[in-house]
Amino acid sequence: MLIFDAHLDLSLNAMEWNRDLRMSVDQIRRLEVGKMEPKGAGGGTVAFPEMRGGQVGLCVATQIGGCMKPRGPVACWESSAQAWAMTQAQRVWYEVMEECGELRQIRGLADLESHLEKWADPEAAAKRGEAIGYVLSLEGADSMVTLRYLERAWNDGLRAIGPAHYGEGRYAMGHDRVGGLKPEGRDLVKEMDRLGMILDVTHLSDESFTEALEIFDGVVWASHSNCRQLVPDKRQFSDEQIEILIERDAVIGAVFDAWMVVPGWVRGRSTPEEMGVRLEHVVEHIDHICQLAGNTRHCGIGSDLDGGFGKEQSPMDLETIADLQMLAGLLQGRGYSQTDVEGIMSGNFLRVLRQAWS
Numbered sequence: 001m002l003i004f005d006a007h008l009d010l011s012l013n014a015m016e017w018n019r020d021l022r023m024s025v026d027q028i029r030r031l032e033v034g035k036m037e038p039k040g041a042g043g044g045t046v047a048f049p050e051m052r053g054g055q056v057g058l059c060v061a062t063q064i065g066g067c068m069k070p071r072g073p074v075a076c077w078e079s080s081a082q083a084w085a086m087t088q089a090q091r092v093w094y095e096v097m098e099e100c101g102e103l104r105q106i107r108g109l110a111d112l113e114s115h116l117e118k119w120a121d122p123e124a125a126a127k128r129g130e131a132i133g134y135v136l137s138l139e140g141a142d143s144m145v146t147l148r149y150l151e152r153a154w155n156d157g158l159r160a161i162g163p164a165h166y167g168e169g170r171y172a173m174g175h176d177r178v179g180g181l182k183p184e185g186r187d188l189v190k191e192m193d194r195l196g197m198i199l200d201v202t203h204l205s206d207e208s209f210t211e212a213l214e215i216f217d218g219v220v221w222a223s224h225s226n227c228r229q230l231v232p233d234k235r236q237f238s239d240e241q242i243e244i245l246i247e248r249d250a251v252i253g254a255v256f257d258a259w260m261v262v263p264g265w266v267r268g269r270s271t272p273e274e275m276g277v278r279l280e281h282v283v284e285h286i287d288h289i290c291q292l293a294g295n296t297r298h299c300g301i302g303s304d305l306d307g308g309f310g311k312e313q314s315p316m317d318l319e320t321i322a323d324l325q326m327l328a329g330l331l332q333g334r335g336y337s338q339t340d341v342e343g344i345m346s347g348n349f350l351r352v353l354r355q356a357w358s
Contacts, residue, residue: 001328002122004346005059005321006253007202007224007302008046009139011090012064012075021047022102025320040310046321048102051132054322055122058106058115058346060160060223060302061094061134063087066142068167068174074308075140080170083143091156094134104131107157109357112350135353137200137223140165141172147184147191154195159356161192162200162223164208172212173205175235180207186215193218198356201225201245202302206234209241213248219356220248221349224255224302226285231263239292246293249355251348253302254286258313261285272316279315279323283330286344296340300349301327 013019017038019028025047035041051059064075065086077083097103106112115133119125137160144150163185164172171185181189189212192199199216200223201209213220222245228236237245237252245252258277259265265275286299305314305321317323331341343351 001055001325001342002058002119002346003054003056003301003324004349005056005301005303005324006221006251006349007137007255007304007307008059008061009064009304009307010046010059010061010134011093012062013044013046013306014093015086015090016075019044019047021097022049022100023047024049039308040306040312043310043312044306045311045314045318046306048132050320050322052126052129054320054324055126056132056321056324057119057122057125057130058133059135060137060349061103062137062139063090063143063158064139064165065090066140066165066169068140068142068165068169070167072140072166072174075165080142080145084145084149087138087143091136094136098131101129101131104133105157106133106135106353107159109354112353112357116350135159137161137198139200140169140174140203141185141188142170144171144188147187150188150191150197151195154197158197160198160200160221160223161188162202162204163188163212164203164205166203172208175203175205177205178207179205180211181215186211189215192216196356198352201250203235206238206241213244219352220245220250221352222250222252222302224253224304224307226255226260227288230285230288231260233260235260242289242292242298246298249297249352251298251300251352252289253300253349254282256282256303256305256314256318257307257309258315261315267313271312272314277315278317279326280330282315283327283334286331287334296336296343297348297351299344301345
């Protein structure tokens with residue numbers, strides 16, 4: 001079954017953590033034995049062979065480089081100019097991976113439909129080494145030195161932006177802060193709307209979330225977020241926020257980072273085995289959203305695997321990204337139909353892309 005993973009920090013792994021994602025996960029792990037950095041060294045879960053093995057034929061791949069204060073846990077620089085330069089290095093890496101036949105950038109509807117034809121039989125596409133499609137997204141808008149850079153990035157293929165990451169950003173407050181959009185942030189959201197970019201509301205503070213959705217008329221998604229009702233933390237969405245997203249016909253990608261999957265996780269101390277974290281707990285978040293909506297239209301996958309962590313902070317029954325396929329059986333075991341499962345695995349995010357680009 002085709003999987004569309006709506007949040008993978010592929011270029012972060014390549015450019016900041018020096019991982020050659022053309023290698024297998026096992027090869028990358030062996031190269032990192034004994035290393036202290038990055039977090040999750042020797043326990044990564046994502047590489048192109050395993051993406052194909054799990055029929056992850058399409059993803060939202062990020063650029064990430066901020067200058068928020070206080071410094072975020074990953075990809076944080078002292079100035080927007082430095083952050084921009086890093087995102088451009090990441091963009092060039094994606095281009096090189098296209099030249100190597102590993103990736104294919106999806107910029108619009110024609111690209112999308114052509115790519116889906118190539119992946120119509122996901123198992124066969126994976127076996128012949130078909131290029132993995134990616135939609136370029138920016139996690140945190142700090143690297144936009146001025147708003148003029150936004151159209152420049154659009155012309156280079158950027159199609160979605162989450163205005164904030166951690167901390168106080170230049171345009172918006174991250175989920176761990178209180179406060180709405182900055183004046184420049186309101187202008188950013190309006191310019192995104194004009195260009196036709198997708199607004200990613202992941203990581204926004206509650207106030208920035210509300211204000212952004214009041215301003216923005218275009219297509220919205222939440223690339224990687226879970227439910228505050230199940231794991232009480234501002235990083236998650238409240239039921240009220242989920243209901244607002246349902247009204248906007250948005251899709252929420254379930255995230256696999258263990259501290260967002262089960263309550264009581266202590267980062268740096270807890271382990272998946274100790275906490276008993278399994279893929280079934282991710283399904284609980286998906287099911288919660290489906291029960292609020294009364295349907296399955298608003299759930300997808302935004303795994304965030306290797307987004308600053310590895311197996312030490314992933315469900316214990318997930319060895320690599322290929323194991324995302326196990327979600328299908330878990331959902332079917334709860335009574336979800338084949339059509340519902342296909343929607344969650346890829347179809348719902350595909351619907352949003354078609355809405356944005358039609």
